[in-house]
Amino acid sequence: SQQGEEDPQALSIQEGENATMNCSYKTSINNLQWYRQNSGRGLVHLILIRSNEREKHSGRLRVTLDTSKKSSSLLITASRAADTASYFCATDKPGNQFYFGTGTSLTVIP
Amino acid sequence: DAGVIQSPRHEVTEMGQEVTLRCKPISGHDYLFWYRQTMMRGLELLIYFNNNVPIDDSGMPEDRFSAKMPNASFSTLKIQPSEPRDSAVYFCASSLRSGGLPYEQYFGPGTRLTVT
Numbered sequence: 001s002q003q004g005e006e007d008p009q010a011l012s013i014q015e016g017e018n019a020t021m022n023c024s025y026k027t028s029i030n031n032l033q034w035y036r037q038n039s040g041r042g043l044v045h046l047i048l049i050r051s052n053e054r055e056k057h058s059g060r061l062r063v064t065l066d067t068s069k070k071s072s073s074l075l076i077t078a079s080r081a082a083d084t085a086s087y088f089c090a091t092d093k094p095g096n097q098f099y100f101g102t103g104t105s106l107t108v109i110p
Numbered sequence: 111d112a113g114v115i116q117s118p119r120h121e122v123t124e125m126g127q128e129v130t131l132r133c134k135p136i137s138g139h140d141y142l143f144w145y146r147q148t149m150m151r152g153l154e155l156l157i158y159f160n161n162n163v164p165i166d167d168s169g170m171p172e173d174r175f176s177a178k179m180p181n182a183s184f185s186t187l188k189i190q191p192s193e194p195r196d197s198a199v200y201f202c203a204s205s206l207r208s209g210g211l212p213y214e215q216y217f218g219p220g221t222r223l224t225v226t
Contacts, residue, residue: 033214042114042201042217043153088153090215098143098215100153 006089006104014109019076021104023089024069030092032065034074037086037103046074046087081110114218116202122224128190131221134183135204143215144177144187145201153201159185192225199223 007022023032031050035043049056049065049072056063062075076083086103093099115134123129135142143158157167162179170177174193179185189196199222203215 035215042203042219043215044217045214048214098155098158100145100155102152 006087006101008104009102010105010107012107012109013079015079015081017079019079019083019106019108021074021087021106023072023074023101025072025089025091025099025101026070027093029067032063032072033090033092034061034063034072035088035090035100037088039085043088076106079106079108081108084108114202114204114216116200116218116221118221119219120222120224122226123192124226125193126191127225128188129192129196129223129225131187131200131202131223133185133187133202133218135185135202136206136216137183139204139206139216140182141205141207141213141215142179142185143203143205144185145203146198147201147220148198156187189223192223194225197223197225 005024011019013019029051031048033048034046036046037043047058047061047063049063051067060077065072072089084107086105088103089101091099114136117132140161144156145153146156147153154169156169157177158165159179162182175189177187199220201217201220203217205213205215207213
């Protein structure tokens with residue numbers, strides 16, 4: 001079974017607004033990563049947060065991790081049309097097991 | 111570096127035929143992953159290799175699927191015989207993990223397989 005589940009499944013916002021996506025997982029992890037997938041393309045790594053970190057920033061991206069709630073969130077600030085894509089969380093479990101979530105489809109309307 | 115290379119990009123075949131998907135990982139990477147993506151099941155890890163050795167193939171759906179990595183620069187995923195339910199996009203990814211540190215995966219463009 002899949003380890004990560006993203007919420008919402010789909011999100012539509014206006015350009016310039018912020019987009020927030022959530023990921024929940026089931027068991028303990030080594031780290032959690034977020035990936036983006038543009039239509040018809042492979043996944044691209046965005047950011048990694050370790051299990052002992054609570055928050056991480058990269059450009060317009062902000063990721064939080066709450067290991068007590070087994071959840072993470074990805075915030076994209078000042079969204080652009082080019083941010084339109086599917087976003088996946090991926091958990092790296094002890095024992096090198098690696099799982100992707102179901103993804104959030106983000107549409108940014110110009 | 112050219113990134114992860116997959117071939118073919120598209121494959122259309124008839125049920126019962128053998129299908130071979132190919133992957134060239136990024137030079138120097140020591141992990142290679144095969145994934146399958148469908149609308150119904152999302153992105154599934156099929157198998158992964160470390161230093162050319164299969165580590166976990168628990169995601170391989172059934173005996174019709176097999177994967178090999180004869181050397182550090184080449185891997186194949188074979189389906190024999192193929193069935194319509196195998197239609198999906200198959201991704202190969204590679205990564206470098208050193209000293210137990212976390213790693214990111216680099217994905218290829220995928221092979222879109224259609225079995226009629």
